[in-house]
Amino acid sequence: MENHNNVTEFILLGLLMKKEMKTTFIFFSLCYLVILMGNLFILTTIRFSKLNEQPMYFFLSYLSFMDVCFTSTVAPKLIMDLLAQRTTISYNNCMAQMFCAHFFGATEIFILVAMAFDRYVAICKPLHYMVIMSRQVCRLIMLASCIGAFLHSIMQVFIAVQLPFCGPNKIDHYFCDVFPLLKLACTDTFLLVIVLIGTTGMLSILTFISLLISYIIILTTLRTQSSEGRHKALSTCGSHITVVVMFFVPLIFTYVPTGNSVNEDKVFALFYTIIAPMFNPFIYSLRNTDMKNSMRKVWLQKLVSKGK
Numbered sequence: 001m002e003n004h005n006n007v008t009e010f011i012l013l014g015l016l017m018k019k020e021m022k023t024t025f026i027f028f029s030l031c032y033l034v035i036l037m038g039n040l041f042i043l044t045t046i047r048f049s050k051l052n053e054q055p056m057y058f059f060l061s062y063l064s065f066m067d068v069c070f071t072s073t074v075a076p077k078l079i080m081d082l083l084a085q086r087t088t089i090s091y092n093n094c095m096a097q098m099f100c101a102h103f104f105g106a107t108e109i110f111i112l113v114a115m116a117f118d119r120y121v122a123i124c125k126p127l128h129y130m131v132i133m134s135r136q137v138c139r140l141i142m143l144a145s146c147i148g149a150f151l152h153s154i155m156q157v158f159i160a161v162q163l164p165f166c167g168p169n170k171i172d173h174y175f176c177d178v179f180p181l182l183k184l185a186c187t188d189t190f191l192l193v194i195v196l197i198g199t200t201g202m203l204s205i206l207t208f209i210s211l212l213i214s215y216i217i218i219l220t221t222l223r224t225q226s227s228e229g230r231h232k233a234l235s236t237c238g239s240h241i242t243v244v245v246m247f248f249v250p251l252i253f254t255y256v257p258t259g260n261s262v263n264e265d266k267v268f269a270l271f272y273t274i275i276a277p278m279f280n281p282f283i284y285s286l287r288n289t290d291m292k293n294s295m296r297k298v299w300l301q302k303l304v305s306k307g308k
Helices: 016-047 054-079 091-124 126-132 135-161 178-182 189-223 227-255 261-286 289-307
Strands: 009-012 088-090
Touching: 009 091, 009 289, 016 054, 016 261, 016 289, 054 135, 054 227, 054 261, 088 261, 091 126, 091 178, 091 189, 091 227, 091 261, 091 289, 135 178, 135 189, 178 189, 189 227, 261 289
Parallel strands: none
Antiparallel strands: 009 088
16 A cells, blocks of 8 residues: 555544533543542552552552553543644644554553453452462563553554545544544555454454453352352452443444444543543442542541641
8 A cells, every 4th residue: 555645734523513612621621630630549549558469459550540541642632622723633643642542542451351350360269369360470461461552552553654645634533543544544444444343343342251251250159159258259340340341332332333433433432531531430449348448548647647
């Protein structure tokens, strides 16, 4: 494919009409503030408490960090564009935004898989838990997650930079992503759409199905445990299942389309870029006794030390 690229910048059409933008600016600004504060609150609580010694919370701290990074790739530009007269992004920044969004998003997916695996080992193989989920293994899982996410992101950018853009430069989205860019290419992109659906889309579906199967096995195993152990396990598993559904369902609807439902894609993208990262801290803290106790200890100690 010969690359004739006459486009140096793109225009992001965003989410809404101009008359609705000021109200939406306030809404998304508040959402972004909640995401930053909530996830940094979770991250700080885990890192300054004994929870950091547990694999589940080790992964949760990284999930909170990735939530902040993932949303920060998209939200600040979206918020600024809501008040701007001309919402442009340079070609290079567009590619960089797409790489970062896919990198942090894919890392989140791998972390969610790691958390499900952790719960499976803890509940189904409790005697071997400390050996299987040692700190060294957890670090290797995180390293593998970052490497896998990097390779995935590079593939998305490689596809995008090969596309010839010779005229239209209006992206019907609020951030740069590969499907909206395919619509602007001056070439037949049918095969590329199939490749993306077959990789990103099917990977999302297969990961989601494997997560559901793992939790069916976990829930089946829980029937043999005591009521107290069952209640504690269900509180952590329930939180994780909620987060998985909120993240994966809109992701699947975005990356397993024919590529023609861009307006719907924008709405689905809101869920995994902003809505899910905003609710994750609440989901993981409100039903989790260990997290609530650690929050009291960590933040009360900080308040007491400041008072002194």
